[in-house]
Structures are given as structure tokens and as C-alpha cells.
Amino acid sequence: MTNEALLKLAYEATEKSYAPYSNFKVGAALLTKEGKVFTGCNVECASFGGTNCAERTAVFKAISEGYHDFVKIAVVSAGEGFTYPCGICRQVLNEFAPEIDIIMDDHGKELVVNLKEMLPYSFGPTDLK
Ligand code: THU
Numbered sequence: 001m002t003n004e005a006l007l008k009l010a011y012e013a014t015e016k017s018y019a020p021y022s023n024f025k026v027g028a029a030l031l032t033k034e035g036k037v038f039t040g041c042n043v044e045c046a047s048f049g050g051t052n053c054a055e056r057t058a059v060f061k062a063i064s065e066g067y068h069d070f071v072k073i074a075v076v077s078a079g080e081g082f083t084y085p086c087g088i089c090r091q092v093l094n095e096f097a098p099e100i101d102i103i104m105d106d107h108g109k110e111l112v113v114n115l116k117e118m119l120p121y122s123f124g125p126t127d128l129k
Pocket of ligand 1: 022024026041042043044051055084089
């Protein structure tokens with residue numbers, strides 16, 4: 001699947017976003033090694049700590065369906081500029097796919113950054129072995 005096609009699915013996922021507090025609608029589309037795509041949106045909560053980001057929604061959907069190998073993830077929002085994954089999402093992506101490519105978009109301008117670059121000197125599963 002092309003980055004453009006994955007970005008399109010991520011934009012479609014923003015339409016499902018539940019963000020009544022921030023009004024910041026985020027969408028993600030995660031491509032598995034098998035070629036399956038899991039989308040996700042942010043889901044906010046009146047008790048703010050219960051909020052889940054779009055990226056983690058997509059990852060948790062995939063894991064809960066038995067998919068563990070990820071190739072790339074597109075992350076977009078209805079806001080301005082690129083939408084970079086937050087620190088918690090970077091850490092969760094690192095748990096399952098330390099070398100995943102993160103695809104972002106700013107009005108047709110595409111940015112691809114590898115997680116290794118976004119989360120250097122990371123702590124991960126191998127540190128607990
Ligand atoms: N958000 C995401 O969904 N992904 C990110 O990586 C950045 C932040 C959401 C969480 C919250 O619902 C809103 O954006 C504002 O922080």
C-alpha cells in the first residue's frame with residue numbers, strides 16, 4: 001500500500017474522532033506485514049487521563065485482533081502542520097515496531113520519519129530481558 005493511500009485512510013479516520021474537549025481530531029492508519037490496515041481515532045474522556053490517541057487506538061485494535069507485525073503508520077489531523085505522535089504513542093509503537101515508518105502530511109506535503117529517529121535511546125522490551 002502506498003503512503004498516499006494510507007494517509008487517505010488516516011484522514012477518513014479523523015471523521016470518527018471523539019474530541020469534544022480539544023476539538024483536535026486525529027486519525028491514524030496502521031499497515032501490518034500481512035497487508036491489513038487498522039485505523040484509529042482519538043477518543044477523549046471527561047476525565048482527561050482516560051483519553052486515547054489515534055495511534056494507540058489503531059495499535060490496540062491490531063493487537064487485539066492478533067496482528068503484531070507493523071510496517072508503517074500514517075498519522076494526520078484536521079489541524080495545521082504535521083501531526084507528530086506524542087511521547088506515549090512513540091513508546092507504544094516502540095513496544096511492537098521499533099523500526100516502523102511514521103507517515104505524516106501537511107496539505108499534500110509528505111514527511112516520513114522512522115521511529116528510531118523519533119525516539120532515540122529508547123527503553124523497550126529488550127531492556128527487561
Ligand atoms: N492526539 C492524538 O490522537 N495523537 C497524538 O499523537 C497527539 C495527540 C490527541 C489526543 C487528544 O485527544 C488531542 O489529540 C489533543 O491532545
